[in-house]
Amino acid sequence: MKHTPGLRHIILVLLLIVTYGRPAKWPTPVWDERLLPPGRVRQHHNPQRNRERWARRWVKWQRRCPRVGRAARRRYRTRILRQILHTSPSEVLVEEWKQRGRPEPFPAGTAMGKQSPTAESASELDPLTDLRQARGWIDHMDERELWAMLIRIRWPHGPECPHCGERDPQYLKLIDADYRNGLGRWCCRVCAEAGDPGEGGTFTPLTGTLLDGMRIDVRTLWLTVELFADGKASVETAKEARVNRHTTDRLTRLLRAAIYQTRSTEPIVLGPEDAGEFDEAYLTAGLKGRAGGLQLEREPRKRGLKQRGRGTWDSDRLPVFGLLCRGGQVRLFVLRNVQTETIRPIVHQMVQCGARVYTDSYCIYHFLSRDGYQHKVVNHGAGEYALDLDGDGKCEVHCNTMECTWSWLRQMIRTYRGVSKVYLPLYVAQFEFLFNRRHKNCWNRTLDVLQAAFQVEATSATDLLARVQTAQFAEVCPVAG
Ligand SMILES: [Zn+2]
Numbered sequence: 001m002k003h004t005p006g007l008r009h010i011i012l013v014l015l016l017i018v019t020y021g022r023p024a025k026w027p028t029p030v031w032d033e034r035l036l037p038p039g040r041v042r043q044h045h046n047p048q049r050n051r052e053r054w055a056r057r058w059v060k061w062q063r064r065c066p067r068v069g070r071a072a073r074r075r076y077r078t079r080i081l082r083q084i085l086h087t088s089p090s091e092v093l094v095e096e097w098k099q100r101g102r103p104e105p106f107p108a109g110t111a112m113g114k115q116s117p118t119a120e121s122a123s124e125l126d127p128l129t130d131l132r133q134a135r136g137w138i139d140h141m142d143e144r145e146l147w148a149m150l151i152r153i154r155w156p157h158g159p160e161c162p163h164c165g166e167r168d169p170q171y172l173k174l175i176d177a178d179y180r181n182g183l184g185r186w187c188c189r190v191c192a193e194a195g196d197p198g199e200g201g202t203f204t205p206l207t208g209t210l211l212d213g214m215r216i217d218v219r220t221l222w223l224t225v226e227l228f229a230d231g232k233a234s235v236e237t238a239k240e241a242r243v244n245r246h247t248t249d250r251l252t253r254l255l256r257a258a259i260y261q262t263r264s265t266e267p268i269v270l271g272p273e274d275a276g277e278f279d280e281a282y283l284t285a286g287l288k289g290r291a292g293g294l295q296l297e298r299e300p301r302k303r304g305l306k307q308r309g310r311g312t313w314d315s316d317r318l319p320v321f322g323l324l325c326r327g328g329q330v331r332l333f334v335l336r337n338v339q340t341e342t343i344r345p346i347v348h349q350m351v352q353c354g355a356r357v358y359t360d361s362y363c364i365y366h367f368l369s370r371d372g373y374q375h376k377v378v379n380h381g382a383g384e385y386a387l388d389l390d391g392d393g394k395c396e397v398h399c400n401t402m403e404c405t406w407s408w409l410r411q412m413i414r415t416y417r418g419v420s421k422v423y424l425p426l427y428v429a430q431f432e433f434l435f436n437r438r439h440k441n442c443w444n445r446t447l448d449v450l451q452a453a454f455q456v457e458a459t460s461a462t463d464l465l466a467r468v469q470t471a472q473f474a475e476v477c478p479v480a481g
Contacts (some may be wrong), residue, residue, distance in 0.1 A: 135242060138219045144182035146218045151184075151205045153450045161188035163201070175202065184216070210254045210453050210461055222446075225453075228252050229445035231416050231434060253426075257461040260429040260454045267349040268325045272374065275326045276357045278365065279402035280319050280338050280345070282311035282414060285421040301417035312337045318421055320409070320428060323350050324402050332409070332432045334425040337471060340364045344371075358397050408435060 068076070126132070134140060160167045166188050176185040179428035185204050192201030206212050211221070220241050227237040234252045238245035311317025313336040321333045321343055331350055335342055344367060351357065353372045359365040361379040368375035376397045378384045386395035412431045413419055419427050433452070437445050 015191075029182075044453060080331060097363065131463070135219075135223065135240065138223050141219065143218055146222055147182035147184070150218065150221075150450070153447065154205045154209065154454045159186055159205075161186075161191060161201075162203050163191045164194075166190045179204065180218075208458055208470065210258055210456065210458050214251070216251070218244075220247075221251075224248050224251050225255065225449055226446045228255055229434065229449045230442050231412060231415065233417075254461055255449055255453055256426045256430050257464045258456040259433045259449070259463060260426050261456045261461055262452045263429055264331075265349065267350050267352055268323065268329045268331060269355045269357070270325075271352055272354045272356060274328070274355055275396065276351055276355055277324045277326065277399040277402040278322065278343075278357060279399050279406070280321045280335075281409065282317045282319055282404040283410070283419075283424065284311075284317050285413075285419050285424045286316040310338060313421070316425055322402055322405060323345065323347070324405060326401060329433060330405055331437050332428050338364060340367050343422050347371075354423045358399050360399055405435065434478055 036340055056226075089215045131140075138146075158167065158169065159172050161172060164343055166172060171189045173187050173189070174184055176189045179185040183204055184204065185202055187202045191202070194201075206214075214221075216224075220243055224237055224243075227240055228251075232240070234244050234249040237248040237252065241248065311319055319335045319338045321338060323331045323346070333346055343364060347368070348371070351373065354374070356374045356376070357368055358376050358378070359368070361377045361381065365375065365377070376387070376389060378387055378398055386398035386400065387397045409428070409431050412434075413427060416427065433448075434445060437448060440448070
């Protein structure tokens with residue numbers, strides 16, 4: 001009997017193709033979830049393996065501490081006590097024990113009849129032991145003072161209800177001054193009578209800010225922010241503050257997002273008396289991470305300067321465009337590519353018409369003189385780095401200040417040992433923030449960071465982080481190109 005494929009067979013084959021057939025290579029989306037940092041997951045959820053591990057530990061423990069009977073334990077104790085009493089000839093101590101009625105078989109200085117270095121003998125060797133056990137000066141500060149300073153940064157003009165904005169002190173009442181050892185909890189009469197926003201119309205100074213809901217103690221908070229303002233990576237900060245690195249990582253991410261959100265968009269070069277410098281740099285930053293040990297469906301991240309040509313978003317060498325006012329501020333922008341159309345709106349916003357601007361001879365800057373700027377060029381290719389065009393003996397035409405800034409930017413990015421290009425705008429914003437305050441001391445930068453953190457709405461910074469983590473760079477960091 002001749003076998004001909006019927007309609008059923010064709011449908012079956014089609015179904016199989018639809019179910020199991022895949023193209024040879026899937027189009028790799030840039031934002032594959034597996035490439036992004038993992039959320040918190042239970043790491044070892046394998047009950048069988050856990051039971052085995054516990055059983056092994058139990059056996060080990062049994063071997064180390066064999067079971068003894070009650071009589072054996074009593075004999076052991078009396079033997080130890082006798083040893084201790086024999087080796088400690090002080091009658092005063094014995095009398096003290098008897099008076100207390102509760103003998104302490106292991107007083108400091110004697111352990112099982114042998115002398116061992118303990119707290120007392122250590123303090124004899126080093127009189128600063130108690131100071132050395134702290135993390136720094138912060139552990140010797142009063143918690144209430146630290147909270148008070150934080151509250152002053154949060155509310156420079158006195159308490160304010162975060163639910164309704166009420167500021168009149170007769171409607172705001174401090175109902176729990178000891179909450180979190182000095183943070184305090186207020187109640188707003190307006191909110192309490194109107195209904196129930198928040199917890200019965202009550203609030204703390206941290207309600208509605210980035211730090212809302214973080215159960216971090218105030219000393220660790222100050223320490224972490226101070227190290228952040230000093231440019232330390234979060235792992236270093238965690239070591240210094242003796243907390244888990246996820247704690248500091250979460251806090252530093254939030255601070256970075258707050259700094260990104262509060263960036264200034266004011267012009268920096270204000271007129272013909274100011275001199276501006278433009279330049280662009282390329283930072284190698286790919287997509288990092290192999291979440292959960294999965295195989296990557298893409299080429300590994302490129303390192304080093306192996307690629308020829310100008311860097312772009314797609315080639316993992318992200319261009320950073322920088323504007324600088326001599327003796328003033330710096331503004332940095334991470335771009336998808338560098339073209340005239342990309343940088344024109346930025347230049348128009350940041351630099352007033354008629355200002356003197358100096359660039360290198362890259363052709364994207366040719367529009368500057370057409371748009372009404374006094375544009376001068378140094379041709380790096382011809383070996384020119386600084387020119388004296390007005391003949392006053394000072395070489396004013398150069399963009400070396402900007403080149404110097406790139407050097408500092410690369411230095412700062414090196415701290416983090418490779419940054420994902422998703423997060424690069426946040427890191428660059430952090431650098432810009434700290435670099436513009438480089439003449440201030442670390443304490444003032446710390447205060448500025450906290451001010452920025454309290455300026456931004458909690459939801460907007462966490463939204464920003466969520467959007468950076470889950471997807472769209474273009475929406476998060478609105479750059480042209
Ligand atoms: Zn209120």
